[in-house]
Amino acid sequence: MALFCPIIAVIGGDTIFIYFFLCVFVSPCEEYLMAPFRPIIAVIGGAAPTPEEEAAAEAVGRALAEGGAILICGGRGGVMEAACRGAKSAGGLTIGILPGPDRREANPYVDIPIVTGMGEARNVIIARTAHAVVAVGGSYGTLSEMAYALLFGVPVVALGSWEVRRAGHPPAPIIYAVTPQEAAAHALALARK
Amino acid sequence: MALFCPIIAVIGGDTIFIYFFLCVFVSPCEEYLMAPFRPIIAVIGGAAPTPEEEAAAEAVGRALAEGGAILICGGRGGVMEAACRGAKSAGGLTIGILPGPDRREANPYVDIPIVTGMGEARNVIIARTAHAVVAVGGSYGTLSEMAYALLFGVPVVALGSWEVRRAGHPPAPIIYAVTPQEAAAHALALARK
Amino acid sequence: MALFCPIIAVIGGDTIFIYFFLCVFVSPCEEYLMAPFRPIIAVIGGAAPTPEEEAAAEAVGRALAEGGAILICGGRGGVMEAACRGAKSAGGLTIGILPGPDRREANPYVDIPIVTGMGEARNVIIARTAHAVVAVGGSYGTLSEMAYALLFGVPVVALGSWEVRRAGHPPAPIIYAVTPQEAAAHALALARK
Amino acid sequence: MALFCPIIAVIGGDTIFIYFFLCVFVSPCEEYLMAPFRPIIAVIGGAAPTPEEEAAAEAVGRALAEGGAILICGGRGGVMEAACRGAKSAGGLTIGILPGPDRREANPYVDIPIVTGMGEARNVIIARTAHAVVAVGGSYGTLSEMAYALLFGVPVVALGSWEVRRAGHPPAPIIYAVTPQEAAAHALALARK
Incomplete structure (x- = not known):
């Protein structure tokens, strides 16, 4: 360039x-x-994280932006807001895929609010759009996003998030990270494959 | 009856x-x-089940229809078709929420094909519409439906399906059944609550 | 039979x-x-119809049920409720594709509430699922459904509803009916093609 | 600036x-x-435009980017590609809301491909996300997007596109422009309100 x-x-x-x-x-x-050539990486997680999860999400967001990724998330509070704040602190670009009908629902660190009005069906869009997904904590909404990412063949990195298991089924290819930096590094590496 | x-x-x-x-x-x-007063119960599971899973899905579908429930599913083959076939063998009514744009995608035992054209986002609709969900085997698409049902507070019964676990999170309220009859009985009881 | x-x-x-x-x-x-062999016909229109539109919608719903069709609609009030009431008065089956997350949003004449939680994106489902569409009055939501039906090649019958025109574009194949009976007859005939 | x-x-x-x-x-x-403070403006239109429509779409895209707007569109060929090409020629940022499941469906001028896999239901997202919409030519898909924008109260500017009319209904607040520059200027002014 x-x-x-x-x-x-x-x-x-x-x-x-x-x-x-x-x-x-x-x-x-x-x-x-050159946005089309930069990976888009999702940070998923709940709207009511613990302080540790919030700090982790912020660190993941920052590391992803430092690594050159565009951040995508659900656009709301909690883990989503922390990840966006982290990404903005490193000059990153942030996309929020909002469930409701109003862009004002976006947290203040979302650069590009995509307004779906489709409720939790928007989780599909996050999983499909991302080159890799980092799950930080999270509840059942996060689990649905992890499941979709696995279904679509999008790499999933988990940081204090869900483990899934089915007897007779090959283990789900979720990568379990211990630190935010490790999670971001895995996601960046997998997204570039 | x-x-x-x-x-x-x-x-x-x-x-x-x-x-x-x-x-x-x-x-x-x-x-x-009197359809509005009958429970709508989902049978979810993969398009490529084992023979045992297929037989189980058929038995679940039959038992649900005998119990007075309307069956909802993804409308395609495998577990979905087997469950519909079971329900029809007991005179039940079957609804298929199809992912693609064409109603001919429905298996032959679907009475009412709902054509979404929304791909896997249609999983949300199955989980939201059902009064209870029975998962028979299944892969990541099934996991996404279980996650959505848990998110929406819809009871989930699993028959040889996913186990999910998150450290520090209360156990997911999934009921693990051993036989198709037990699974259907649980779903019917929970749907009527 | x-x-x-x-x-x-x-x-x-x-x-x-x-x-x-x-x-x-x-x-x-x-x-x-034998539901799979019966046409599914949509009645679309606004939530705040005039008394004339409401009466027309009820008459259309009744005539469609008498003609053997399953009724599909948006499941809410106004034209949707009137059409369902008409269909039930003739012993028909009614499906409501609900925009919100709660089945209690359905009007009391909906037999099968399909709960999407996808807001106005559910209009696509109504247009895709129907073998034919009858528009009774209506505002921009109705116009979006007519547009989708035209896009998907689903026959559209209008009763006091939108006219659309684009210079240089072939006329939209909307059939304009004058009475509810005529509208229903057109829809039944087109749906069986 | x-x-x-x-x-x-x-x-x-x-x-x-x-x-x-x-x-x-x-x-x-x-x-x-500072993306959150820039308007997001949609250019909608068909995948098979006339050469005149294509040139118009490119000029609209360029003028919108020059005016500081982020461009959103359906991400595919025809009018969508021309608008993105125009926006990129002026250094703009482009978002494509893709209907299919694969980001490679995006035209080469899309910076940020949002992959929905939801088919034509993605039209809702374009209409909801935009601060204003410019329709260039177009067929029924475009009409559905115009209808959604009108439904959501998003300003609509038409350039050789649909006219809609309903007897007894107030005229639809569509602004008819004659040149691409005029269309872009209207959209920019309306989006900033």
């Missing part, structure tokens, strides 16, 4: 220095212009 | 005719006319 | 009369047992 | 260099970081 180099004239004493800068700060912006 | 025996007294001249109608044939029909 | 004839013994005075009844009332029930 | 002018003082030897960066190139990027 084209780099760009503003020409900056600097007057210092009696000399004019002309600098060609490689605007490293611009690079995160550039990535937005 | 409740018999329907109106006693009708007809006064004709000086004679009293007393009619006892034992309308045995009418009783299954009658229930359709 | 196979008729069935219960034998009824009537004791009157010293005489025993044996009656062979032709249970004409049973025939509508029988049809439920 | 806010310019971004960091002043950087660099002390080198005995000279103070003062740098004024006028990062004009950064400003479009900045907007991505």
